[in-house]
Amino acid sequence: MGLTSNKVLLLSVLFAVLLFIGTVWLWPRLAKRNWRAVGGRVGLLLATQLALFVSIGLSANQAFGFYASWADLFGQETDQGVVVDHAKGGAPAGPLRVVDTRRVDGGGSGMPRFGGQIQKIAVIGRTTDIATPAYVYLPPEYFDPQNRTRTFPAAVVLTGYPGTAEALVNKLHYPSTARTLAKNGRMQPMILVMMRPTVAPPRDTECVDIPHGPQTESFFAKDLPEAVTAHYRVNKKPGGWGIIGDSTGGYCALKLAMHHPEVYGAGAGLSAYYKAPSDPTTGDLFHGNKKLRNEADLHWFLKNRSAPATSLLVTSSKAGESNYKPTLKFIELAKSTHRTRISSIILESGGHNFNTWRREIPPTLEWVSERLTAR
Missing domain, CATH: 3.40.50.1820 (Alpha/Beta hydrolase fold, catalytic domain)
Known part of the structure; x- marks a missing residue:
């Protein structure tokens, strides 16, 4: 799927939403004060924010046409x-x-x-x-x-x-x-x-x-x-x-x-x-x-x-x-x-x-x- 594909944008938004729901659902289980619980909280927060930024970036790229393809984005044309x-x-x-x-x-x-x-x-x-x-x-x-x-x-x-x-x-x-x-x-x-x-x-x-x-x-x-x-x-x-x-x-x-x-x-x-x-x-x-x-x-x-x-x-x-x-x-x-x-x-x-x-x-x-x- 191409960088400007609507499917890619939809999947990124869906993934961000699922991560948000998962974070809310799992947060009580990760409320402990041990390194695994802290690592889990940090990982969920970072993953959710990353998914959100990717969704926003893909949306902005579709609106303003900065890059036409993955190769264009990574300088590999x-x-x-x-x-x-x-x-x-x-x-x-x-x-x-x-x-x-x-x-x-x-x-x-x-x-x-x-x-x-x-x-x-x-x-x-x-x-x-x-x-x-x-x-x-x-x-x-x-x-x-x-x-x-x-x-x-x-x-x-x-x-x-x-x-x-x-x-x-x-x-x-x-x-x-x-x-x-x-x-x-x-x-x-x-x-x-x-x-x-x-x-x-x-x-x-x-x-x-x-x-x-x-x-x-x-x-x-x-x-x-x-x-x-x-x-x-x-x-x-x-x-x-x-x-x-x-x-x-x-x-x-x-x-x-x-x-x-x-x-x-x-x-x-x-x-x-x-x-x-x-x-x-x-x-x-x-x-x-x-x-x-x-x-x-x-x-x-x-x-x-x-x-x-x-x-x-x-x-x-x-x-x-x-x-x-x-x-x-x-x-x-x-x-x-x-x-x-x-x-x-x-x-x-x-x-x-x-x-x-x-x-x-x-x-x-x-x-x-x-x-x-x-x-």
Whole structure:
């Protein structure tokens, strides 16, 4: 049974309840003052508390999507290899392979033409050799025979760290939200490429080209758009791509749009921070390179580099988010450039969690859609 299985959660809760009942039942028998009775009481209390913590942890993981599997939880992921198919005659078919397909929640009959489709893909970077899974949402219009020559705008959607790509589909509901908004005329049909920014797990690379390490920024700025446009009918011209993310993914989204406006015409950071951290999950990202460190600081970048011609959206809340004051500073810096277009969503209250982001996702998708072109 998987880490996110409802059966696992139910069994953990049942085990905790049975231990609690057993502790109450056996406590009178363990009331003696000998070492066996004391050891029994200590053992029952520790076991009950451990079972309770496991149940709470499993429940929180299901709600927020921190880890997708037991291997992910214990840092033992082996899903790194990607098979690259080849066309007849030995020509490479491209660095993207569709692994599985599924319907969009609430998609009616399940036919892609009416409900859209979610494809699980495996991508390998042509220049970076970074291999990672992702999910692609294709809107119903993509499968309409009348649109067989039409290209669509695309947006990369990134989780936080550690995060799971599945959470973007199952918890944050990006595909079903995009389909509903397009159906109601509030946004144009758009392809979504949903994934983790953690493309070299378990390390948190913060979308940085690490000296002598994973070239994560290059993967998102060059390899990923190339692979997707080679496989899907996506607008290849500037202004056809956007990028969205929450938390770590939000920082990545803003940075990639600022560093590569020729690729990403719009970038939205939900609860983003503005400077790459240095902690045990990141390791040494810059290897003493002050230039790389400075350019990864988005406040520094706006003050010291030529303002990027792109559109940025930032979100925060007055109560519940630690990035509120840095977000206000970022807005003022962007406004002073007169070239970078800045927008914001500021809630009265909202924590750094899925519930807050679900409130921000619909207007964010509308905002991105308004700034991207289909051709």
